[in-house]
Amino acid sequence: MAQGSSIWQVETDTAPARPAPNAAVVPLKWAHDARTGEPRYIHDPEVVEEGAECQCPACDLSLTPVLAGQPLRRNPTAHFRHPKGAQKDDCTLVAARLAAIRPLQERGFIDLPRRRMSASATGFSGQGYEGWAETGEERISIVSAVLNDHATALLTLPDGRELIVDLTGQRDAGSDGRGRAIVTLSLSDPAIAMMSPDEIRARLRLLPDIHWCAHWNDQALHAAASAQARQTAHDAMDAWGEAAEALFHRGLPLDLDPSVAQQWRRETLLHSEVKAILEQASQITTPGLYVEVTRYAPDEFGGEWEDNTLRAQWGTSSETLPLENTQLEQRQGSIVPDVICTLREPRPYIYGFTETWLDGAFEELIEDTHSSQQWPRTVLIEVTVTHGIDQEKLRRIRELNLPTLEIDIGSLGGRVTREGLRHLVVNETIGKRWIHHPTWQLLRQILDAELDQHPVTVRFQERLAELRRPRLLATPASEWGLIYLAAATEFHDTNTRIDKARRANRGEGPAPVLLGKDSEPWLRLIEAAEALAAHGYPGAADPEMVGVAGIVSRLLSIQHNRGIGYAFDTGYQVLNAITQSGPGYQQWHTLYTMAVKAYGLEARFTSKQAERYASWRQGIIDKVDAGDETHLRPAHYDAVLGILFPDMAPRLAKGYGRSLQLQ
Known part of the structure; x- marks a missing residue:
């Protein structure tokens, strides 16, 4: 046996195509040593010196060495000869395979390719994820190599492990059930049976790739590939671990359809991921605020001026809000929002811009140069996936009157990684919208007031006043004054009761809603104010007169000795x-001292109340006498107040406490 070590290596190059020899005429140059079981080449010393008993590795018949110069032919090719008449169907092929393992017996090596295994996992969305695990290419020592049967060789490694080498190149992947590794390669060329050892070594380097059928570490590789596939699904937020699955099952209906449960898993996972991201975030980028008010032509001019449509839009740019503290699912009023954020000081101010449009054509843009509106300390966040916020929850959010941001994960679409989701949730405005903000109500009022002053609106109101003027003048101003005060009293009393009920509301039902400018008492009040203006007494509809804590509600309270517009x-x-x-x-305080005197309210004071009132009244007198403008009232409401409160008219006519500056 040769003493030099050799390497048995299978490379990826393909041997040049050549005609396959006929196995029946190929000289057989390899045999088994009947005593040792080792492969014998026809020119081995043991064969030449007739020290070996050779037999066919396929049919086990004794073989006779025929060497050069021996009988039968003048210069015959050296070969092993079967007994006369022997059947030799597979002998040459098996001998070729026997010859191929000869290099492995020479204390050589085998270069094994990498073993790569894949596994798949299915996410909650139905998307498939693949994982891979592999061992690298490896050169391993060979202790022994024997032909196991006609198709395989058995290699033993130094650590006792065994490797089956399938020589047909056709074996299917799979274990033999005994924990042995298996590779396959094609060594079915009968021509190998007539090659010398050196020729075989050269030939083996040109054979096709060796392929794994089974590996010692297949179980571990498959487990690693499966773990990677599951982790890939987890990283794509399409799967979760066993603990989360157990928690999910706790509240799951027993008869729930599996497809619905799978959808719920997906929604629950995304919902939880976003909340976890927000819990750790130090800031969040939010979309701009947006308010729009549209004013159409009055019904009276529907056919004449139907194109005069006014639209005022107020909006802001996106804002990155600094977060100081974040809580998950804590009760806030009548709701339990997904996330409650506390903003870090200093909180930003709200600056925006107003655009005005007439009949779809842009008119002007005005940017806010000053803002007293600071972001509220608390911001709520609702996370949705497929189901949005229903009307009942929206109503409760509006009652709570805190900024509430919706993050709709379902609108993002496609697959996203955990890091990608974090970026979207924290730094982008995609999928986000404000569903409520306290500043909206104030901004709508401001936009309404601005549209009231627009030339188109003024022109409409002038035309309407002209149309209604004859009817309004047909009723005396004094009667309109009574209608006005009755409507104002009803409006303020009703809202006082509603406000009290709202404060006491603790149930799950909707809280009562305050009367607005579309309510019947308010519309009667506005009509009466218009009639008074037509009679020459303007100003009754101004906010200073009929707003919250306005002049009229205060004078009515003094007149009737009870709170009107006040819960007193x-x-x-x-x-x-x-x-x-x-x-x-304070500029209106002289009106209230006149009302106290006109309606005899002092007679109802206790001694302490009278003392306090006298001190306050004296302070007003001192300010008026000193000409302090903070306590001098404009004159433009005196006339209409004289009609509404006739008992005050004589005192108003004297002009006490009236500013001399032109209004």
């Missing part, structure tokens, strides 16, 4: 609230 029982309690008014309201 007496006129003095309302008067006490008036004494605490800020600087912007």
Whole structure:
């Protein structure tokens, strides 16, 4: 046996095509040593010196060495000869395979290719994910190599492991059930049976790839590939672990359809992921705020000026809000929002811009140069996947009156990684919308007021006033004054009761809604104010007159000795609230002292109340006498107040406390 080590290696190059020899005429140059079982080449010393008993590796018949110069032919090719008449169907092919393992017996090596296995996992969405695991290429030592049967060789490694080498190149993948590794390669060329050892070594380097049928580590490789596939699905937020699955099953109906359960898994996972991202975020980018008010031509001019449509839009750019603290699913009023965020100081101010459009044509854009609107301290976030926010929850959110942002994960579409989702949730505005913001109501009022001053609106109102003027003038101003006060009293009293009910509301049902500008009492009030203006007494519909804590509700409270527009029982309690008014309201204080005198409210004061009132009244007198403009009222409401409150008219006519500056 040769002493030099050799390498048994199968490379990827394909041997040049050549005609396949006929196995029946190929000289047989390889045989088994009957005593040792080792492969014998026809020119081995043991064969030449007749020290080996050779037999066919396929049919086990004794073989006779025929060497050059021996009888039968003048220069015959050296070969092994079967007994005369022997059947030799597979002998040459098996001998070729026997010859191929000869290099492995020479204390050689075998270069094994990498073993790569795949596994798949299916996500909640139905999407498939693949994982791979592999061992690298490896050169392993061979302790022994024997022909196991006509088609395979058995290789033993130094650590005792065994490797089956299938020599047909046709074996299917799979284990033999005994834990042995199996590779396959094609060594079915009968011509190998007539090659020398050196020729075989050269030939083996040109054979096709060796392929794995089974590997010692297949079970571990498959487990690693499966774990990678599951992790890929998990990273794509399309799967979760066993603990999450167990938690999901706790509240699952027993008769739930599996397809629905799978959809719920997907929604629950995405919902949880977004909340976890927000819980760790130090900021969040939010979309701009947007308010629009549209004013159409009055019905009276539907056919004449139907094209005069006004539209005012107020909006802001996107805003990145700094977060100080984030809580998940904590009760806030009547709802349990997904996320409650507390903004970090200093909180940003809300700056926007207003666009005005007439009949679809842009008119002007005005940017806010000053803002007193700071972002509220608390912001709510609702995370949705396939089901949006229903009307009942939206109603409760509006009652709570906190900024509420919806993040609709279902609208993002496609597959996204966990890091990609974090970027979308924290840094982008895609899939986000404000479903409520406290500033909207104020901005709608501002836009309404601006549209009221627009030339188109003014022109409409002038035309309407002309049309209604004859009817309004047919009723005396004094009667319109009574209609006005009755409507104002009904409007303010009703809203006071509603506000009290709203404060007491603790149930799950909707809270009562305050009367608005579309309510019947308010419309009667506005009509009466228009009639008074037609009679020459303008201003009755101004916010200073009929707004919250306006002049009219305060004078009515003093007149009737009870709160009108106030949740108070007496006129003095309302008067006490008036004494605490800020600087912007102090210019009207002389009106209230006149009303106290005109309606005899002092007679209902206790001694302490009378003392406090006298001190407050004296302070007003001192300010008026000193000409302090903060306590001098504009004159433009005196005339209409004289009609509404006739008992005050003589005092109003004297002009006490009236500013001399032109209004």
